[in-house]
Amino acid sequence: MTELEVSRRERKKEETKERILRVSFELFRKHGVEATTVDHICEAADVAKGTFFNYFPHKEELFGYLGEVWVDEAERRVAEALEHGPPTWAQARDTFIEFAGYYEEDRNLGKYMAQEWSRGRFDPADEVCRRWDELGKRVIVLLQSRGELRADVDPALIHRILGDVYHDTIVMWLESPEPPFSLQDELRRRLTLVVEGLARRKPKEGR
Amino acid sequence: MTELEVSRRERKKEETKERILRVSFELFRKHGVEATTVDHICEAADVAKGTFFNYFPHKEELFGYLGEVWVDEAERRVAEALEHGPPTWAQARDTFIEFAGYYEEDRNLGKYMAQEWSRGRFDPADEVCRRWDELGKRVIVLLQSRGELRADVDPALIHRILGDVYHDTIVMWLESPEPPFSLQDELRRRLTLVVEGLARRKPKEGR
DNA sequence: CATCAATTATGACTGTAGTCATTCTTAGTC
């Protein structure tokens, strides 16, 4: 029983972790993230507080797991989109905009995740952050090589700027109590604006 | 003694508040913001904990006072710049870039303030935030009317986008342990890039 | 000066995240 098969110990460990995660998100959705204390979670998951912190060094660590699901999906979608030939800026933009749909689906959790991201609580060395960044950068380099974005600028810089606008738009949308507009429309407006430039249009090119 | 002259009570109140502020920032600078607890501050300022919270409902509120000094100066500078005639984009940009010098002067405190700002701990209804926002918007509307920025876009949107990039650049700079570049140069690069647009330059306009 | 109402100060208390020395459980070995 020591080799291929997973030991009872391993199974139990996995079970406990799963239970904590499951119960946590149930409570988060039911009562909100702030209102759900670690004590509540432990109570509901029937573990001692110390056990919780064995698995998740910080309460916020729980969100890493949502992030993982999310970035898995994002990678899948980008790969899929790339199968149909190299992307245009508009296609790439819309693909990334769709990912923001997760925030629309679950505003409560979304809010917290966006906040945590702002606070830098997600370690950038973290797998999830690294993968998400990698994904964006890859697409930008591709767009540069296709002549869709300025090639004379460090892709990391373009990535960062677009990322700023993307992230801030989400935060703003999450913060407005009853958002009067679609997150995705707003993202499209702003990202387009930044790519086109904020300077007055030259008279010639009537856009 | 009840009218024009300030009563002893008023004086004491002012003194206490000043003392708490002074002592706080001394400790913040000496030991860092996180490491300085409210208890430490109370100890050093020789007040009870409750007194501290009478004056500053949250620990972070202390930073509002730094913000005030800062925004006063910013308003002064902008007014001064406007006296010499309406601004160009480049002038306005550089004026705002200079304000970021505060962050360079005191990285420790700057870091915390930028973080607090990200976290939305500064109430946007707050005087300081309102004034800072107002200042930016005013300049943008002016630049639009001078044909320096696209006039066909909601100024609030332009403001928000430029604000994003401005703020994120500062955060990034503060986060890099020993920044290898000048904050102000980096701000100039990025803001210019956003205004010019990230899209490939049209062959015609050799910029 | 004595009294009173209003303001300000106090510190014990609460709620929360996170720690750590100790106890319990399990897999492997005889």
Place this chain on the structure above:
DNA sequence: GACTAAGAATGACTACAGTCATAATTGATG
């Protein structure tokens, strides 16, 4: 089955922000 060492679970404990009922101080008034 009995023993053992490694791994996992436990809950009392700490550190910190923030609250609140109570006490002390102050300025005004008779």
